[in-house]
């Protein structure tokens with residue numbers, strides 16, 4: 001491991017390390033207005049949510065690295081205590097980047113970025129029409145740490161009104177594929193939270209899983225399961241009994257519809273289809289497998305079941321794989 005003490009690095013190097021390791025960071029597109037009534041728009045990825053009761057978010061318009069001066073967003077917030085914070089989606093990211101240009105004080109970034117200003121209901125700063133998720137906010141506190149370039153000014157804000165496009169909801173939940181958010185990483189890298197990048201991890205809060213330590217050693221020592229697979233196995237509340245394992249295996253055996261071609265090729269075929277029941281049927285119907293080979297194929301089957309979120313079935317297959325099936 002490389003080791004660093006921040007005080008021995010240049011400020012840009014510290015910033016680069018933080019931006020590389022703390023991410024992907026959500027992006028707040030922040031709209032403010034000056035006392036003179038000039039609109040301002042800028043993105044901030046030092047941003048997150050900190051509570052829901054009341055709804056509190058915070059972001060950091062830090063001092064300019066170049067000369068330690070304050071950014072317009074900071075100055076406007078300081079004076080007016082109001083802002084609109086909106087989510088940044090994939091189809092607006094280039095315009096948002098344009099809004100981050102250091103235009104002279106007094107330039108309206110709505111005009112420069114081509115994003116559309118619309119009236120807010122409770123505060124003066126404008127909302128960005130293109131964003132499907134907009135929050136009207138009041139400044140609660142501004143916390144500053146340091147006074148040179150790149151020092152933090154954390155604007156802590158309360159959300160006083162949400163405006164959310166109804167099309168991004170699926171069954172009452174904002175769906176990642178509908179909102180299509182982007183996030184900031186190191187350098188010029190961004191990422192898009194969409195499609196194959198989205199996956200689910202069942203919350204352990206609702207139940208009490210057995211934990212990693214209770215997983216039998218023969219499962220932990222297998223070279224088929226990944227660390228994530230084992231973590232998922234540790235989230236089951238009760239390990240299936242030997243009887244439950246036998247009953248499940250007998251049921252699958254009875255339903256076997258594999259014909260003459262139950263050779264190893266068909267296992268691979270079903271593996272690519274992630275059809276773990278067919279994979280199991282192939283293994284059970286194939287009497288010419290060696291014990292080691294059979295164990296490995298069963299473990300691959302358990303892994304496929306696990307990745308299909310069938311944790312109980314995965315456990316049964318994993319336990320069956322550990323039996324002396326020779």
Ligand SMILES: Cc1cc2nc3c(=O)[nH]c(=O)nc-3n(C[C@H](O)[C@H](O)[C@H](O)COP(=O)(O)O)c2cc1C
Nearest residue numbers: 042043044045046060061062071072073100101102
């Ligand atoms: C995606 C993105 C994220 C950014 N995040 C931050 C940030 O968290 N803090 C910051 O001070 N500047 C950040 N910047 C740079 C500001 O947007 C930039 O300095 C902008 O000109 C500030 O505008 P203002 O002077 O109108 O407030 C970011 C830029 C981009 C493109």
